[in-house]
Amino acid sequence: MTKRSDEYFQTLGNELGLDVQPDDEGSCLVAVDGGFGVTMHGNDEAGRMEMSAVVADELPEDAGYSDVLDLLSMSLGPLFDAPGVGRDPESGAIVLYALFPFETTTPADFAEAVPQFIDRVRGLADRLAALKNKE
Numbered sequence: 527m528t529k530r531s532d533e534y535f536q537t538l539g540n541e542l543g544l545d546v547q548p549d550d551e552g553s554c555l556v557a558v559d560g561g562f563g564v565t566m567h568g569n570d571e572a573g574r575m576e577m578s579a580v581v582a583d584e585l586p587e588d589a590g591y592s593d594v595l596d597l598l599s600m601s602l603g604p605l606f607d608a609p610g611v612g613r614d615p616e617s618g619a620i621v622l623y624a625l626f627p628f629e630t631t632t633p634a635d636f637a638e639a640v641p642q643f644i645d646r647v648r649g650l651a652d653r654l655a656a657l658k659n660k661e
Contacts, residue, residue, distance in 0.1 A: 530628055531548070531552055531568020531575060534568060534575050534626075534633045535554060535566070535568065536633070537636065537637045538566075538633075541637040541638075542640075548566075548568055552570065553567045554566045556640075558648075562580065562581075562651060563579065564577055564578070564579045564640075564644060564647065565578050565579065573627060574626055574627045574628060574631075575628075575636050576624070576625055577623060577624045578623040579643075579644075580619045580620070580621055581621065581622050581647055582655070583617075583618070583619055584620070585620055590657075597611055597620075600622075600650075604623075604624075604625055607630075609624040611623075611650070620650075620654060622643075622646060624639070624643050626639065
């Protein structure tokens with residue numbers, strides 16, 4: 527049985543010139559230059575595509591008040607059709623994520639959003655790494 531998310535993965539693969547194949551759970555890890563990976567998940571039950579990436583193993587201890595305010599502002603991103611940020615309660619990792627509902631996002635929209643998401647991951651990872659290097 528074909529899942530709706532299959533079309534999103536296929537369009538992304540065509541756009542990237544790669545064979546993008548999700549695993550049995552509907553997830554695909556894309557390795558990106560710089561040593562991080564972006565996980566894409568086709569959540570057909572929820573009716574959406576999901577992307578996430580760890581941008582830091584933990585919040586740097588020297589993160590200032592303004593840095594934390596910026597992260598808190600980003601946490602509301604999904605309310606405004608933008609990526610959000612959160613802290614994984616088990617590992618403490620800082621994760622950037624984005625949700626793409628099938629109802630409002632075409633496969634082409636999703637394929638276009640992936641490189642933009644990767645750029646945001648790089649930017650936030652670099653910003654948090656710079657804070658950690660200040661320690």
